[in-house]
Amino acid sequence: MTPTTPAATDPATARALFRDGLVTPTAGWSPGWTQANLLALPREDAYDFLLFAQRNPKPCPVLDVIDAGDVSGPLLRGDIRTDVPLYRVYEHGTMVAETPDVTSWWRPDLVTFLIGCSFTFEAALLDAGVPVRHIEQNRNVPMFRTSTRCRPAGRLTGPQVVSMRPIPAELVATAVRVTSRYPAVHGAPVHIGDPGAIGINDLDTPDFGDAVDTRPGEIPVFWACGVTPQAAVMESRPPLAIGHAPGHMVITDARDTDYLVP
Amino acid sequence: MTPTTPAATDPATARALFRDGLVTPTAGWSPGWTQANLLALPREDAYDFLLFAQRNPKPCPVLDVIDAGDVSGPLLRGDIRTDVPLYRVYEHGTMVAETPDVTSWWRPDLVTFLIGCSFTFEAALLDAGVPVRHIEQNRNVPMFRTSTRCRPAGRLTGPQVVSMRPIPAELVATAVRVTSRYPAVHGAPVHIGDPGAIGINDLDTPDFGDAVDTRPGEIPVFWACGVTPQAAVMESRPPLAIGHAPGHMVITDARDTDYLVP
The missing domain is CATH 3.30.2040.10 (PSTPO5379-like domain)
Incomplete structure (x- = not known):
C-alpha cells in the first residue's frame, strides 16, 4: 500500500487500509466523503429497527440498508464485514467483542443499516x-x-x-x-x-x-x-447486533454534499 | 354538525364530517394542516414497504407509522378506518372496492403508513x-x-x-x-x-x-x-392493501410548518 495521509485518502483506499488491519478513528479521513454509523441486526429484528429509525429520525437517520445476504451496496462498494476500522459485537445487549473484522461473527440473515453521522x-x-x-x-x-x-x-x-x-x-x-x-x-x-x-x-x-x-x-x-441505536441495543437486548466502535466509522461512497438541503 | 367551510375546518372537525359520510377531495381543507397519503398493509408486508419507502424517499416520505392493532397515533387522533373521505381496497394488486369506510375490511394485523403529500x-x-x-x-x-x-x-x-x-x-x-x-x-x-x-x-x-x-x-x-406506493401495490400484488382514493387525503394533526427546513 502506498503511504498516504488520511486527508488524501479516497474511500476505497481508506477501506482497503482498514481491511488490511489499520485500526484508527476516522475523523479527518477522506474529507468530503460521508461517514456513517453502523448497525447490523438479524432480519427478524430489522423491522423494529427500521421503524425505530423512522420514529427517531434525528438520532437515527438511515442513509442506506444492505439486505440480508449482501455485504455491500450502492453506498458501500466494499465489504461491510471487514472495511470498518473497529467493530463492537453485542449479544443480548452485552458487548462481547471489539474487533477489526467481524467475518467470523457474520450471519447470512444480518441486515445492515448505515446511519448518518455528524x-x-x-x-x-x-x-x-x-x-x-x-x-x-x-x-x-x-x-x-x-x-x-x-x-x-x-x-x-x-x-x-x-x-x-x-x-x-x-x-x-x-x-x-x-x-x-x-x-x-x-x-x-x-x-x-x-x-x-x-x-x-x-x-x-x-x-x-x-x-x-x-x-x-x-x-x-x-x-x-x-x-x-447502540444504546437501544444495549437496553433492548436483541440476540445479536454488530456496530462500529464510537469514532471508528464506515467511510461510504456518498458525498457530504448529497445530504445538503435545500 | 355546524355548517362550515373547508378552509375554516380544523382537522378533527373535517375528519368527523368524513366519518359521518361526507365524500370530497380534500384540497383546500384545513389549510396549514398536513395532508397525507395512506397505505395500510399486513404486518408481514410492512418491512418490505418501510424499506421501499427508505429507498425511495422522494415519492414515499413516511411521516408516521400506526402499529398493527392501533387505529390512531400522534399524527392522527381519530380513527384511520373511517376518517378519510374515500378509500381504495386492493386484493392481490387489484382494486376491489372504493368506499368511504373500511371498518369491514380492517384486520388487526394491518400496519398504517402516513406518507407526505405535495x-x-x-x-x-x-x-x-x-x-x-x-x-x-x-x-x-x-x-x-x-x-x-x-x-x-x-x-x-x-x-x-x-x-x-x-x-x-x-x-x-x-x-x-x-x-x-x-x-x-x-x-x-x-x-x-x-x-x-x-x-x-x-x-x-x-x-x-x-x-x-x-x-x-x-x-x-x-x-x-x-x-x-399504490402503484407498487398494483404491480407487486400483496394479499391486501388499503389506500386513499387519489386526492381524498388523510388530514393529520401535524402542521405544514413542521416539515419546513432549514
Missing part, C-alpha cells in the same frame, strides 16, 4: 467559522446518554444519545443555521445551553468518546447522535 | 407568487406513471409516479427553491421540462387525477408523488 456537517461548521473543539484538540467527540427517551418501536427502546460541541455564544445561531441544512445527518441541535435539562450532570465525563474543553463565553450545544 | 408545499408556492394551476381550475392534480423505476425492496417494486404543475418559465427556479425546503413532502422536483424523457407521452391524459391547462411560456414541472 462528521458530515463539521466541515460545513468550520467553513462557516464555527470552531469544532474536538477536532482542534484531536479527540473523539464527547457523547452523552440523555434523559430524553426515544419513541419505542416493537421491542426496541432506549435513551437519546447526543454529541456535544462547545460553541462561542455569538456563533450559536450560525451553528444552528448551518447544521439545519443537513437533516439527513442529525440536522439542527436538539438542545442548547442547559445540560441538566436533558439529564447530563457532568460535561467532563461523557458516556462515549472524550471530554473536551469548554471555554469562557461558550455554550454547550447538543446534537442527536448515531450512537443512539 | 399539498403541503402548495400554499408555500402560492405565497411565493407561483401559480398552482389545478387549484385555479378547481381540479385534482394530474399524476402520471413514469418510466423511472423505484429501487425495489423485498417483494415491492414499481414505477415512480409524479404529479405535474405547469409553471411559468421565469418562476421555475423559485418553484424549485420553495419546494426543496420541504424534503419530507416530496421536496424539489424530480424532473423539469421534458415529459418524454420520463416516459410521459401525453400531458392531457394523466394516469390519476385530472388534466390541467398548460399555457404558452409554461414549463411542465414534475414532483415525486405519494400515489407511488
